Amino acid sequence: MENVTSVRRLFPESLKANDLVEAQGESGMGVLKFQLTSPDLASRAPELRKAFITGLDRTPNHLRVELRNGLMFCHREHNESGRLFVPWAVEGHGTPIIGTATLIERPEPYNLAVELARGKLNEVRNQLADWRQMGLRAPAELDRVMSEAQRAFVKAATSADDAEASYTAAQASLAGVSKAADLLMDAYTGQVLQTRLSAAPKLPTLLGCGLAGEPKHSPWLVEMVGTLNLVQVGVPWKALEPTEGQYRWDELDAQVVWARRHKLQVQGGPVLELRPNALPDWIWLWEGDFETILGLVEDLVRNVVTRYRGKVPTWHLVHRPASSDFLGLSEEEQIRITARALQIARQADPGAQVTIGLDRPWGEWMGQSAFQLGPLHLADYLVRADLGLAGLFLEIAPGYSPPGSHIRDLFDFSKLLDLYSLLNLPLHVGLVFPSDACPDPKADPTVRVEPAQWPGPPEDATQIHWGAKWIALAVAKPFVRSVTWIQPTDAIPHLYPHGGLFRGDNTAKPLVHWLKSFRRELLA
Numbered sequence: 001m002e003n004v005t006s007v008r009r010l011f012p013e014s015l016k017a018n019d020l021v022e023a024q025g026e027s028g029m030g031v032l033k034f035q036l037t038s039p040d041l042a043s044r045a046p047e048l049r050k051a052f053i054t055g056l057d058r059t060p061n062h063l064r065v066e067l068r069n070g071l072m073f074c075h076r077e078h079n080e081s082g083r084l085f086v087p088w089a090v091e092g093h094g095t096p097i098i099g100t101a102t103l104i105e106r107p108e109p110y111n112l113a114v115e116l117a118r119g120k121l122n123e124v125r126n127q128l129a130d131w132r133q134m135g136l137r138a139p140a141e142l143d144r145v146m147s148e149a150q151r152a153f154v155k156a157a158t159s160a161d162d163a164e165a166s167y168t169a170a171q172a173s174l175a176g177v178s179k180a181a182d183l184l185m186d187a188y189t190g191q192v193l194q195t196r197l198s199a200a201p202k203l204p205t206l207l208g209c210g211l212a213g214e215p216k217h218s219p220w221l222v223e224m225v226g227t228l229n230l231v232q233v234g235v236p237w238k239a240l241e242p243t244e245g246q247y248r249w250d251e252l253d254a255q256v257v258w259a260r261r262h263k264l265q266v267q268g269g270p271v272l273e274l275r276p277n278a279l280p281d282w283i284w285l286w287e288g289d290f291e292t293i294l295g296l297v298e299d300l301v302r303n304v305v306t307r308y309r310g311k312v313p314t315w316h317l318v319h320r321p322a323s324s325d326f327l328g329l330s331e332e333e334q335i336r337i338t339a340r341a342l343q344i345a346r347q348a349d350p351g352a353q354v355t356i357g358l359d360r361p362w363g364e365w366m367g368q369s370a371f372q373l374g375p376l377h378l379a380d381y382l383v384r385a386d387l388g389l390a391g392l393f394l395e396i397a398p399g400y401s402p403p404g405s406h407i408r409d410l411f412d413f414s415k416l417l418d419l420y421s422l423l424n425l426p427l428h429v430g431l432v433f434p435s436d437a438c439p440d441p442k443a444d445p446t447v448r449v450e451p452a453q454w455p456g457p458p459e460d461a462t463q464i465h466w467g468a469k470w471i472a473l474a475v476a477k478p479f480v481r482s483v484t485w486i487q488p489t490d491a492i493p494h495l496y497p498h499g500g501l502f503r504g505d506n507t508a509k510p511l512v513h514w515l516k517s518f519r520r521e522l523l524a
Helices: 002-008 017-023 042-048 112-133 140-159 163-199 250-261 281-286 290-307 331-348 365-369 374-384 410-421 460-476 510-522
Strands: 030-035 052-054 062-069 071-076 083-087 098-099 205-212 230-233 263-267 314-319 353-359 389-396 427-431 480-485
Touching: 002 263, 017 365, 042 062, 042 083, 052 365, 083 112, 098 112, 112 140, 112 163, 112 250, 112 410, 163 410, 163 460, 205 263, 205 510, 230 250, 230 480, 263 281, 281 290, 290 331, 314 331, 314 389, 331 374, 353 374, 374 389, 374 410, 389 410, 389 460, 410 427, 410 460, 427 460, 460 510
Parallel strands: 205 230, 205 480, 230 263, 263 314, 314 353, 353 389, 389 427, 427 480
Antiparallel strands: 030 071, 052 083, 062 071, 083 098
16 A cells, blocks of 8 residues: 555645645735727626636646626736636637736736737747657648738737727637647648658557447447447446446446457446446445545456456556545545555556546646646656556547536647656547537436537537547557547437437447548558
């Protein structure tokens, strides 16, 4: 238990939120002020309240947003410089989260639209320069669009005496640089894939899908055999152990047998998903009882990993640790359970690789949370604890309510993957995008598609457009070991509305045909 104890030291009982401020030498509260010139400010207020600020460690800090008299006050626990991130409407790109450049506190308010345009321009321009130094061939259209976006920004920044003209120019700059980011990512993805394929006829990246239910009751699986080279087997704890101590192995056994029969690579899990609807009903009797819950988790992990020893080479062991309330356990207790689960799995099958799964990996939820670490630093601490962690599974569900993430563009997804690669662990990426926004009777009722975040109402074309680009980019990254579509079908109970590859009647959505072609042409 030595490593679990070392994790516990991350949260000494004497260290409170106020002590953190004092320990860093900060004094008093900090406030960043922004001038709002949006003509539809009232309708934007709910989105503006989702704003968060990051510092040098890139972790979102707790923030209280106040809107009054055309100003946005961002109250925080320190007065260091930082970057503000906020959902912001961009023509043709929906309402993604956009970040400013690094700002210091000052008496005069910043113009929010201008600062967001400045921040996005800086990011794209710097990334373009870096990739050009590495040999990227940028298309002429990209340079033209970037030039137009910079001219629009100059007009916005020099029109302080005309608020409407400044706002209009800032929005034009944001739209232009967002288009430039799309062009940049298309060029990057295509050229990196081409370079990697020049060294090998096929790429080793695994392309998979989660399984759900028994294969004999899943007619859509017939089409998936020639489409994927990986399946993720798994049954929620709620279904696996509906009565304490009594396991139902039939469904999971059948999934493993089916995958091995069709010679597909197998990943298992999540064994423990820290989400209320994935838990057995009986465990709520132990809510808040850390020691008992820890013992139950140990039994679960030991039984599952031991049963499939030598048959499942990779386990996505614990999913969503320390990102939300779970059985009345604190952040520290959730991390200790995660650490112990990793130890038990390594003992049960020393030859298997074990990973943890992180939802909402941008960490935007931390701006309104009492939790301290966030997904990036949680992963870093678990790596440093030397628990045998062999990889990270990042769940990316843009445009959904929690546990999904607020929508971002492909450029931000690329930066996210590069950031997590700094941990020097293989990445496993789980993706899901909606094909509709209407009510989904078999989806989790607590999760919804957020239509206002999307450029247009989600439909089949939305799913294939976003899914194809994000999958291709992930495969292009050499440190991404596998890409998995989280949700196979809308025909059975599922988490994300309309996120399946197959419709409720088990007919394939257009993305399935793209996946088949992509796998055949690029992947081993």
